[in-house]
Amino acid sequence: MTFDALVVGGGIVGAACARALLREGLSVGWIEREAVGGGATAAGMGHVVVMDDSEAQFALTRYSRELWDALVEEMPKDVEFERRGTLWVAADEEELAAVSSKKTFYEERGVQAELLDAKALYEAEPELREGMAGGFLVAGDSVIYAPCATRWLGVGATRITGEVIDMGDGWVKLRNGDELSAAVVVCAMGTWATELFPALPVKPRKGHLAITDRYPGAVRHQLIELGYLKSAHGNATESVAFNVQPRKTGQLLIGSSRQYGVTNGAVEEHMVSRMLSRAVRYLPALAEMSVLRLWTGFRAATPDKLPIVGLCPGMSRSYLATGHEGLGITTSLGTAELIADLVQRRTGVLNAESYSAGRFAECRS
Numbered sequence: 474m475t476f477d478a479l480v481v482g483g484g485i486v487g488a489a490c491a492r493a494l495l496r497e498g499l500s501v502g503w504i505e506r507e508a509v510g511g512g513a514t515a516a517g518m519g520h521v522v523v524m525d526d527s528e529a530q531f532a533l534t535r536y537s538r539e540l541w542d543a544l545v546e547e548m549p550k551d552v553e554f555e556r557r558g559t560l561w562v563a564a565d566e567e568e569l570a571a572v573s574s575k576k577t578f579y580e581e582r583g584v585q586a587e588l589l590d591a592k593a594l595y596e597a598e599p600e601l602r603e604g605m606a607g608g609f610l611v612a613g614d615s616v617i618y619a620p621c622a623t624r625w626l627g628v629g630a631t632r633i634t635g636e637v638i639d640m641g642d643g644w645v646k647l648r649n650g651d652e653l654s655a656a657v658v659v660c661a662m663g664t665w666a667t668e669l670f671p672a673l674p675v676k677p678r679k680g681h682l683a684i685t686d687r688y689p690g691a692v693r694h695q696l697i698e699l700g701y702l703k704s705a706h707g708n709a710t711e712s713v714a715f716n717v718q719p720r721k722t723g724q725l726l727i728g729s730s731r732q733y734g735v736t737n738g739a740v741e742e743h744m745v746s747r748m749l750s751r752a753v754r755y756l757p758a759l760a761e762m763s764v765l766r767l768w769t770g771f772r773a774a775t776p777d778k779l780p781i782v783g784l785c786p787g788m789s790r791s792y793l794a795t796g797h798e799g800l801g802i803t804t805s806l807g808t809a810e811l812i813a814d815l816v817q818r819r820t821g822v823l824n825a826e827s828y829s830a831g832r833f834a835e836c837r838s
């Protein structure tokens with residue numbers, strides 16, 4: 474088996490990279506040790522969202538959302554694309570006051586956003602608890618079902634089942650003893666990338682999600698508390714934030730929790746209880762709904778909350794595409810374009826330096 478490119482990791486980032494490299498005319502071998510779409514990708518919420526924690530994050534999420542939008546016509550039904558929009562909920566006047574600068578930030582960068590007063594908020598989402606101050610609506614954000622999107626994005630790549638135990642410049646070694654080489658190798662192993670590249674500053678960050686029975690129409694938008702960014706982008710050992718997503722089935726996905734320093738994937742009662750209490754605080758009707766299933770997953774977190782995309786330090790043929798934390802479903806497509814641009818040595822839409830491993834001192838030595 475010979476390929477122009479090898480992509481290691483069958484998550485949504487690997488799938489998107491495989492697709493972009495195929496489009497560039499390369500033959501692609503796609504290596505996964507388990508099921509495609511079964512890692513963090515299966516655990517995620519599937520919210521395609523523009524986020525403003527930093528300029529680089531905004532640029533990557535905005536560009537990626539545009540790339541998802543460009544695919545809508547060709548997506549199979551099981552990708553379950555829905556333009557739900559994100560409604561950021563302001564619990565009090567202080568939070569509401571802060572969103573007007575958020576609106577300016579989005580609009581100056583070409584993303585349409587709307588401020589909602591309390592009346593407009595309750596028209597949009599009647600089930601929210603009384604007394605909320607207003608909201609911030611980003612109508613262009615959407616929702617997908619990531620495991621099916623992963624399988625679809627990877628169509629055309631040759632699937633190779635195996636575990637990569639070593640990787641160098643343009644080659645990988647599998648546990649069964651096979652060695653494969655290619656002009657381009659992409660390590661898209663999510664949180665497991667540190668097994669091959671221990672110097673990478675990527676830490677697993679555990680998250681819980683719950684899914685309810687079917688309650689069609691109970692919620693219309695992806696709802697998030699404005700404090701979410703404090704949870705997602707802060708460094709607290711444990712945090713929760715209100716985050717609810719309506720699915721096409723009428724079910725509601727309820728998140729979200731974040732934990733550092735935990736490697737056991739078991740569902741933890743104290744985190745579930747904190748997460749669900751927080752959700753009920755915003756959406757009292759949830760207290761009457763049945764939760765069918767709970768699960769956990771591990772986000773690959775970096776210190777600056779940006780992914781690591783670009784050449785492996787000291788190499789010229791092997792690339793990294795990891796560290797996407799809670800945004801890898803959204804940013805998979807932008808990541809893949811960054812990789813394709815680097816492989817083709819062309820300037821793309823994004824500033825590749827912002828995402829390169831070289832921004833971390835430990836990757837330069």
Ligand SMILES: Cc1cc2nc3c(=O)[nH]c(=O)nc-3n(C[C@H](O)[C@H](O)[C@H](O)COP(=O)(O)OP(=O)(O)OC[C@H]3O[C@@H](n4cnc5c(N)ncnc54)[C@H](O)[C@@H]3O)c2cc1C
Binds near residue numbers: 522771794798
């Ligand atoms: C609770 C939760 C909610 C989330 N919600 C969202 C959301 O709403 N929106 C969003 O954009 N993002 C969300 N995310 C983040 C998103 O799920 C991840 O960023 C994204 O799925 C990462 O994809 P990946 O392909 O990098 O990693 P993964 O999906 O983890 O894929 C990595 C793959 O590599 C394989 N692998 C690892 N080691 C080897 C090896 N040695 N050899 C061969 N294969 C190997 C693994 O088996 C795995 O399949 C969420 C994450 C969590 C945990």
